[in-house]
Each structure stands twice: as C-alpha cells, then as structure tokens.
Amino acid sequence: MRRMLTGNSAAAWGARVSDVDYVAAYPITPQSEIVETLSNWVAEGLMKARFVNFESEHSMITAAGAAALTGARAFTATSSQGLFYAFEALYTVSGWRAPIVLVNVARGVGMPMVLQVEHGDVLAARDSGFIQLHAETCQEVLDFILMGYRIGEDHGVLLPVIVNMDGFVLSFTREPVEIPEKELVEQFLPPFSYPRPLGSDEGSMVAYAPTVTEGAPYTFFKYQLHMAALRARQVFGEAAKDFRKIFGREHDVIERFMMDDAECAVVCSNSYSSIIRAGVERLRQAGLKVGMVRLKMIRPFPSDELREALSPVEAVAVFEQNISPGKGSALYPEIVEALYHSTERPSAIVSFVGGLGGANIGEEEVDYMVRVALDAARKGRTPKGPILVFREDDWMKLKDYLKIAGIPAEVVEAMHHV
Amino acid sequence: MRLRIRFHGRGGQGIKTTGRIVGTAAFLEGYAVQDSPMYGPERRGAHVISFVRISEDGVGGRGYIFDPDAVVVADTSLLSLQPSPLQGLREGGVVVLNSHRNFLQDNRYASVTYDVSSSASKLLGMRSAISSGVAALTCKALGIARWSSVEEAVRQEMAELGLRQELVEANIRLAEECYTNPPTIRPSTESLRPQHVKSRLVELPYVSPSLSTAMILNLGNTVLKQTGAWRSATPLIDYAKCTRCMVCFVYCPDSCISLDENLTPKIDYDNCKGCLVCFTECPIKAINLAEAGGIA
Numbered sequence: 084m085r086r087m088l089t090g091n092s093a094a095a096w097g098a099r100v101s102d103v104d105y106v107a108a109y110p111i112t113p114q115s116e117i118v119e120t121l122s123n124w125v126a127e128g129l130m131k132a133r134f135v136n137f138e139s140e141h142s143m144i145t146a147a148g149a150a151a152l153t154g155a156r157a158f159t160a161t162s163s164q165g166l167f168y169a170f171e172a173l174y175t176v177s178g179w180r181a182p183i184v185l186v187n188v189a190r191g192v193g194m195p196m197v198l199q200v201e202h203g204d205v206l207a208a209r210d211s212g213f214i215q216l217h218a219e220t221c222q223e224v225l226d227f228i229l230m231g232y233r234i235g236e237d238h239g240v241l242l243p244v245i246v247n248m249d250g251f252v253l254s255f256t257r258e259p260v261e262i263p264e265k266e267l268v269e270q271f272l273p274p275f276s277y278p279r280p281l282g283s284d285e286g287s288m289v290a291y292a293p294t295v296t297e298g299a300p301y302t303f304f305k306y307q308l309h310m311a312a313l314r315a316r317q318v319f320g321e322a323a324k325d326f327r328k329i330f331g332r333e334h335d336v337i338e339r340f341m342m343d344d345a346e347c348a349v350v351c352s353n354s355y356s357s358i359i360r361a362g363v364e365r366l367r368q369a370g371l372k373v374g375m376v377r378l379k380m381i382r383p384f385p386s387d388e389l390r391e392a393l394s395p396v397e398a399v400a401v402f403e404q405n406i407s408p409g410k411g412s413a414l415y416p417e418i419v420e421a422l423y424h425s426t427e428r429p430s431a432i433v434s435f436v437g438g439l440g441g442a443n444i445g446e447e448e449v450d451y452m453v454r455v456a457l458d459a460a461r462k463g464r465t466p467k468g469p470i471l472v473f474r475e476d477d478w479m480k481l482k483d484y485l486k487i488a489g490i491p492a493e494v495v496e497a498m499h500h501v
Numbered sequence: 502m503r504l505r506i507r508f509h510g511r512g513g514q515g516i517k518t519t520g521r522i523v524g525t526a527a528f529l530e531g532y533a534v535q536d537s538p539m540y541g542p543e544r545r546g547a548h549v550i551s552f553v554r555i556s557e558d559g560v561g562g563r564g565y566i567f568d569p570d571a572v573v574v575a576d577t578s579l580l581s582l583q584p585s586p587l588q589g590l591r592e593g594g595v596v597v598l599n600s601h602r603n604f605l606q607d608n609r610y611a612s613v614t615y616d617v618s619s620s621a622s623k624l625l626g627m628r629s630a631i632s633s634g635v636a637a638l639t640c641k642a643l644g645i646a647r648w649s650s651v652e653e654a655v656r657q658e659m660a661e662l663g664l665r666q667e668l669v670e671a672n673i674r675l676a677e678e679c680y681t682n683p684p685t686i687r688p689s690t691e692s693l694r695p696q697h698v699k700s701r702l703v704e705l706p707y708v709s710p711s712l713s714t715a716m717i718l719n720l721g722n723t724v725l726k727q728t729g730a731w732r733s734a735t736p737l738i739d740y741a742k743c744t745r746c747m748v749c750f751v752y753c754p755d756s757c758i759s760l761d762e763n764l765t766p767k768i769d770y771d772n773c774k775g776c777l778v779c780f781t782e783c784p785i786k787a788i789n790l791a792e793a794g795g796i797a
Binding site: 087194195198251252255256257258259354355357358360361364443444445446448451471472473474475478485487488489490494498499500501 | 716
C-alpha cells in the first residue's frame with residue numbers, strides 16, 4: 084500500500100507492521116504524533132500491543148528495555164530534552180542487551196529552547212551502546228525500524244537501536260511511503276525471541292543488572308558492547324540483502340551519490356541531504372565533478388566504507404548540524420580519522436556547521452561549501468573549521484530580534500559580521 | 502511537470518490542510534510529491550506558510566522553497582508584509598490569489614484570482630477554514646489535477662480531520678466552485694528565470710556574554726507586537742445596546758477591553774486578536790462582527 088505519510092506516521096506504521104508488543108510513551112514536540120497515532124491504533128484494536136504512558140522519558144526507556152527482557156518487541160520514541168532526561172537509561176538498556184527500537188526526532192537542545200532540527204541530541208547518545216540509523220526520507224524511517232529490529236534482535240548482536248529522523252523537516256513532511264504487507268514483513272522479521280526471557284521458567288532464575296564493583300568484569304561487559312556494535316555492521320549487510328529481495332529497496336551503511344569520477348564530495352546525513360543532493364545535481368549540470376556521501380549508519384561508524392568512498396576524492400566538505408563548543412562538531416573528527424591512515428587521501432577535508440535549530444540552507448550554500456573545499460585542496464591549505472554556514476538574511480533577522488528583546492538599537496547596529 | 506509551490510495564509514484559514522489537499526491530489530495523479538507546513542506561532546491570524554513540491558520523476562530538495570514556481574496567497578493583506586510573500590518567485594511564475602479583484606500589477610508574473618472567501622462564507626459560514634477552496638483553485642490554476650482527484654483529495658483530508666459528513670459535502674461544493682470557474686495557467690517551468698535572491702554567508706562576531714546570552718531585557722515587549730494584525734474578524738460594540746454589564750471586560754483573555762469611568766467598554770484594536778470571546782459571551786448580543794477590513 085502506497086500512501087502519503089509524514090515522517091511521524093511512517094514511524095508509527097513502522098512499529099505497527101513490525102507487530103510490536105509494547106509501546107512506552109511520553110509526548111514531546113516534534114515526536115508526539117508518533118505515540119498519539121499508536122495510542123489510537125491500540126485503542127481501536129488495530130494493533131495488538133500494550134500501550135503505556137509514563138511520567139517521564141527516564142521511566143519510559145527503562146520500561147521499554149525491561150519489556151524487551153521479557154521477550155516483548157518494544158518500541159518507544161522521544162526527542163531532544165526527552166532523550167537527555169532518559170540519558171542514564173540509554174546506557175542501562177544497552178547494558179541489559181535489550182534490543183528495543185527508539186525513534187528519535189532530532190531537535191536542538193536548550194538553552195535556548197528551540198523545537199526545530201539539529202543533531203546535538205542524537206549524537207550525544209553516540210557512546211551509549213545504541214546502534215544508530217539516520218533517515219533522509221519518510222520511507223527510510225519506516226524501513227530503518229524494520230532493519231533496526233532485525234539487527235538489534237539478532238542473537239549475535241542484542242543491542243538497542245535509535246532510528247533518527249529530523250524534526251519538522253521530516254517529521255511533519257509528507258511523502259509517498261510504501262507500507263509493506265504483513266506477509267512480507269514476516270518473511271523479513273522473524274518473531275522476537277530473547278534468551279532466558281524474564282517471566283519464563285528459565286528467566287525466573289536470572290537476576291539482571293548486578294553491580295560488578297571491579298574493573299575487570301566492568302571492562303569485559305563494556306567491551307562486549309563495542310564488539311557487538313561492530314558485529315552489527317555485518318548483520319546490517321545480511322539484513323539489507325534480504326530487504327532488497329523481499330521489499331525491492333536498497334540500503335547500505337552509506338549512500339554514494341554521483342561519486343563516480345567525483346573530485347569533490349559533500350559528506351552529510353539525514354533530511355538536509357535532500358537539499359545537498361539538489362545542490363550537487365545543479366553543480367554537475369554546471370560541469371563540476373561533485374558527489375555526495377551520506378551517512379546512514381552512525382553507530383557502528385562506517386569507517387571502512389567512508390575510506391573506500393572518499394580516498395580517491397581531492398576535496399571533502401563535511402556538513403554537520405551539531406555544535407560542540409570548544410571543538411566544532413561531533414562527526415568531523417571521526418571522518419578525518421577514518422581517512423588519516425589511508426595512503427591515498429583527500430588533500431583537504433573542510434568542516435562546516437550549519438542548519439542549527441532548523442536554520443535554512445539552500446542550494447547556494449552547497450555551492451559555497453564545494454567551492455571552499457575545492458579551493459582548499461588546490462592551495463593545499465585547509466581553513467580552520469568549523470566554518471559556520473550562516474546566511475546574511477538570518478543575520479538581519481537576528482538583529483531585529485535582539486532589538487525586540489531589549490538590546491539597545493545602537494548596540495545592535497554596532498554589531499558587525501566579519 | 503516540475504512545480505514548487507509556496508502557500509501563504511493566516512492561522513485559521515487551513516493553509517496546512519491546503520498543502521495536504523494539493524499534495525494528495527497530485528499524488529492521486531501519479532506524481533512524486535512532497536508537502537510540508539512551516540510551523541511558526543500556531544495562532545489564529547498569524548502568518549502561516551506551507552510548501553508542495555510536485556514532479557514526474559522524483560522530488561528534488563526539501564524544506565523552505567526560496568525560489569518557487571508559483572505562490573498562492575490566501576489572504577491578500579499579507580502582500581503588504583516585508584519581505585513580501587512573492588519574494589523569490591521566478592519570473593514568469595504564477596500568483597494564485599484569493600481575492601475579489603486582481604490588484605497585482607506586476608507583468609513579471611501571471612496571475613489567477615478567485616474570491617474563495619466569499620464562496621466559503623456562503624457555503625461554510627463566516628470565518629471558516631477555506632482550505633478546500635484554495636486547494637481546488639490551486640489545482641485548477643496550475644493544471645495539477647483533474648476534478649475527480651481533487652474531490653477525492655478533499656474527502657481524504659477532511660476524513661483525516663474528522664469532519665461531519667454535511668461539512669465534508671459543503672467543502673466539496675466549495676472546492677467544485679473554486680475549481681470550475683478559474684482558468685488554468687500552467688507555468689512552463691523550463692523557461693522560468695530564477696530571481697537573484699542569493700543570500701551571502703556571514704561570519705559571526707564574538708559578542709560579550711552580557712549581550713549574547715539568550716534573555717529578554719525589555720519585559721512586557723509583547724505590546725510592541727501589535728497582535729491586532731492577526732485579526733480576521735473584528736468585534737464592534739453597539740453602544741446604544743450596551744448595558745455596561747462588564748461581561749466582555751471580564752472575559753477578554755488578552756485584556757484588550759478596558760472600562761472608562763462610566764464603565765463603558767473600549768476595545769484596544771491594536772492588540773485585539775479577534776478571538777470573538779466577547780462576541781460569544783455578551784449576554785444581550787450588543788457586540789457585532791465586521792470582517793477584518795471593515796473597521797478598526
């Protein structure tokens with residue numbers, strides 16, 4: 084069935100066709116539509132699942148993890164401040180090896196409070212032991228939920244999964260989405276079985292979550308998380324092969340767009356990739372050899388695939404929607420590290436930060452990033468990053484806002500951009 | 502066909518639903534479609550924008566449309582805003598207006614004008630959402646969809662909103678009227694020349710923390726906001742009937758009604774948002790309505 088769905092409804096459909104048993108909920112903009120939809124479906128009997136409203140995200144994630152330990156397929160969703168409120172619980176459920184799927188609808192993190200997209204929330208969770216899949220389209224939101232359960236529930240992995248979609252730009256945007264038939268989903272996603280599930284005869288003899296008090300057992304269990312996450316890379320490959328066979332859609336840990344013969348690549352992730360894709364197409368029409376590499380999986384980090392895709396390229400522009408005060412951005416160091424040990428590597432890798440809190444970027448900004456990166460490669464000198472992508476029309480707007488907030492007009496007028 | 506449309510209207514007109522109806526109609530015609538609203542202040546009368554991208558072979562881009570092929574303006578009072586809703590519209594593009602007359606004298610654009618609001622007042626009552634009408638007008642003016650698809654799209658989106666059957670049928674009649682009468686001007690998007698709306702990028706200066714911490718120094722600054730501009734209908738007190746009972750003064754949620762020494766209520770039209778609570782609550786019906794342009 085092909086229908087126009089928002090990213091949020093695509094997420095709800097993802098949970099529904101995955102036949103989840105347990106939905107743990109707490110509302111937050113821009114995620115609420117997901118749990119509202121699921122709550123309606125459960126109430127109408129369209130989904131056979133237990134729907135529970137919690138008093139906070141902390142309890143919500145803990146309960147979803149606990150449900151998974153009983154052998155129930157558990158789903159939950161949050162965003163930004165909600166994810167941070169649950170932060171401790173993220174490490175708890177990954178340590179429990181509870182393979183839940185958590186949809187994060189990316190949103191900037193206060194203060195100041197904002198509702199629109201950036202990846203400061205989801206990337207802060209990159210060391211929590213969750214697998215992370217990041218979606219560009221509403222279809223990918225649905226597909227990654229299916230992929231997420233398949234990978235996380237694999238008995239060689241047993242890790243929780245975050246599926247990320249961008250707030251507003253994807254969560255409230257409608258696109259045609261193919262909702263797969265139940266029979267096909269059953270072929271792809273076998274029923275969930277947890278080893279020694281709580282509540283079973285076997286499980287009733289297990290005590291989870293002991294304190295270990297010493298470094299050696301702590302290290303052992305933590306390092307297992309790392310190795311399980313690396314194994315998820317392989318399992319992704321197997322799952323993607325089945326996915327293509329059953330649903331006819333292609334998924335890889337990175338996407339290469341117009342990368343054959345590319346001299347410059349823009350590296351990006353999530354929904355703004357659609358803007359970058361359009362910008363890259365326009366530059367190709369103008370004769371520039373430009374391509375795009377999109378990160379679809381952030382954890383485990385696809386270092387090998389990135390190295391393979393970017394080694395032959397002269398110039399790389401990394402565009403990120405997050406900021407790490409005092410450093411720059413979260414993913415740039417990881418991308419540079421992936422390329423550093425390669426004998427053949429780009430002459431310049433330039434870091435750009437923009438689109439914070441939903442700030443607009445257009446195709447001209449893609450143009451700009453590509454030209455700066457190509458120029459840096461030609462001169463053999465990489466400008467100190469991150470270069471902030473901030474539009475002059477936004478600067479003018481900002482000055483008006485500062486005046487309304489009571490900063491004296493002459494002080495505001497004396498502020499000049501560089 | 503490759504069309505990128507930007508819709509401008511006011512909160513309460515149904516601009517989000519307008520985008521969805523056009524999106525669904527184009528989807529039913531087999532196009533690749535993307536539709537999205539831009540959320541700002543979710544308040545009646547506030548400026549609301551939504552977007553629809555339509556193409557035969559996959560939609561390019563996402564988010565804000567800076568250089569649309571067509572702009573739909575559901576409330577012509579928005580045309581006086583700076584920046585104008587027409588900003589970035591490509592030369593040769595189409596403006597679709599909800600208005601009783603075409604006062605847009607700009608030969609860079611083609612335009613289609615139809616008075617959706619009057620038809621909606623007759624069919625749905627005053628101050629109702631006009632999404633089905635504006636969407637049908639857009640589909641016809643830009644040659645996006647046949648009537649059968651528009652009708653189906655209105656039904657689907659109205660069902661999504663959970664509207665009563667008679668209201669759905671009234672919306673279908675409104676859509677039909679707004680579809681049947683106006684002409685089609687399909688913009689030939691290949692020949693459209695983009696306007697140069699390029700925004701430079703700037704580098705931010707370092708500003709002292711005493712000025713660059715998010716804070717509001719000017720407390721009570723909402724009075725600067727003149728929320729009266731959001732009003733789509735205006736309450737008018739009939740002083741011959743008014744008994745000075747003070748009910749309107751008590752009920753006004755924004756303290757826009759004050760009393761003078763004789764307890765005569767006065768409405769502050771600079772800030773009255775036109776919520777019409779006073780109109781509803783007045784026990785002797787001494788408050789009348791004027792459409793926004795009537796008096797203020």
